[in-house]
Amino acid sequence: MNIEEMTRKLQTYLREASGPELRRKAELACEILQLKQEKNAVILAHNYMSPDLFYSVPDFTGDSLELSRKAAAADCDVIVFCGVEFMAETAKILSPDKTVLIPAEKAGCSLATGITAGDVRRLKAQYPGVPVVTYINTYADVKAECDVCCTSGNAARVVASLDSDTVIFLPDEYLGRNVARGSGKRIIFPPAKPDSAAGRMIGWHARCEVHEQFTPEDIARVRAGYPDVAVLAHPECSPAVLDAADFAGSTSAMLRYVAESKAPRYLILTEAAMCENVAAAHPDKEILPLCRIRCPHMALITLENTRDALKTGRYAVEVPEEIRRRALRSVERMLAIG
Numbered sequence: 239m240n241i242e243e244m245t246r247k248l249q250t251y252l253r254e255a256s257g258p259e260l261r262r263k264a265e266l267a268c269e270i271l272q273l274k275q276e277k278n279a280v281i282l283a284h285n286y287m288s289p290d291l292f293y294s295v296p297d298f299t300g301d302s303l304e305l306s307r308k309a310a311a312a313d314c315d316v317i318v319f320c321g322v323e324f325m326a327e328t329a330k331i332l333s334p335d336k337t338v339l340i341p342a343e344k345a346g347c348s349l350a351t352g353i354t355a356g357d358v359r360r361l362k363a364q365y366p367g368v369p370v371v372t373y374i375n376t377y378a379d380v381k382a383e384c385d386v387c388c389t390s391g392n393a394a395r396v397v398a399s400l401d402s403d404t405v406i407f408l409p410d411e412y413l414g415r416n417v418a419r420g421s422g423k424r425i426i427f428p429p430a431k432p433d434s435a436a437g438r439m440i441g442w443h444a445r446c447e448v449h450e451q452f453t454p455e456d457i458a459r460v461r462a463g464y465p466d467v468a469v470l471a472h473p474e475c476s477p478a479v480l481d482a483a484d485f486a487g488s489t490s491a492m493l494r495y496v497a498e499s500k501a502p503r504y505l506i507l508t509e510a511a512m513c514e515n516v517a518a519a520h521p522d523k524e525i526l527p528l529c530r531i532r533c534p535h536m537a538l539i540t541l542e543n544t545r546d547a548l549k550t551g552r553y554a555v556e557v558p559e560e561i562r563r564r565a566l567r568s569v570e571r572m573l574a575i576g
């Protein structure tokens with residue numbers, strides 16, 4: 239694609255951008271496409287990338303589950319992961335022979351830093367024999383201590399697949415509470431002991447710093463002004479928020495919901511860049527702007543540092559082989575469940 243074509247493409251998504259701004263972004267995007275070809279690279283981008291990046295250079299966009307599948311199947315020498323560190327690390331776990339680059343070295347996640355491998359070892363000693371499910375928003379050494387991973391798109395399925403009434407579910411407190419409710423389990427938190435073998439989930443107190451900010455009162459205020467609004471929430475939001483919403487699902491499930499629904503307006507309780515991407519793709523639908531909270535980690539990834547990653551080979555993600563092998567088991571078990 240040449241610069242003029244890219245400028246026209248971006249114009250359809252970035253309707254408020256000025257001509258010179260569009261041109262500059264198009265030049266950058268074309269430089270990235272050229273470098274991608276030279277390096278035999280594939281760009282994977284999470285749904286939380288800003289519209290200029292999301293709609294220009296990725297080979298694949300998606301939620302955590304879809305992107306791990308793409309990382310496992312990628313036929314290339316280099317994967318550039320436009321997302322946060324745990325996502326790039328998952329790609330490296332699945333594709334150890336490929337170079338995996340993340341454009342911003344410090345793109346973390348409050349859930350991933352909310353639990354350590356030592357915490358998991360202590361939990362296993364405290365609750366011997368109880369299978370451990372870990373959300374994919376964790377680092378490789380934590381995945382290595384667990385039995386199986388899950389994402390927001392398959393958490394309930396993964397828990398249901400285990401041959402055990404009691405399950406340790408880490409580290410997202412709200413996702414744990416939401417999955418427990420859906421699967422008829424009662425959630426407890428350490429050091430509480432399960433009082434019977436049946437139907438217990440042992441949770442952890444980490445939270446997503448974006449999704450924990452949404453409240454049922456936000457929803458009530460918006461519904462009062464717009465009775466025909468459809469409210470969508472990510473399952474990292476609190477159970478009270480999910481109760482007040484019309485739909486809960488992974489980032490891609492929410493994208494599909496908006497595409498397939500006939501509602502005239504939407505409140506999407508998730509990261510702000512995704513709301514912008516939805517608004518850009520559906521000019522006929524109104525995306526209400528309550529959700530202007532950006533994930534500070536996702537926001538570190540830009541067209542500029544994606545170009546620099548391809549140019550300079552930074553920042554290469556590495557996972558020690560002994561940890562990678564054990565973490566791989568948890569990720570592969572999840573992918574087999576689907």
Ligand code: 13P
Nearest residue numbers: 301302303389390488489
């Ligand atoms: P998804 O897997 O739903 O894309 O969520 C990833 C994430 O980090 C949500 O905050």
Ligand code: SF4
Nearest residue numbers: 347348446447448533
């Ligand atoms: Fe982590 Fe929340 Fe950012 Fe997702 S939005 S990467 S869960 S901090």
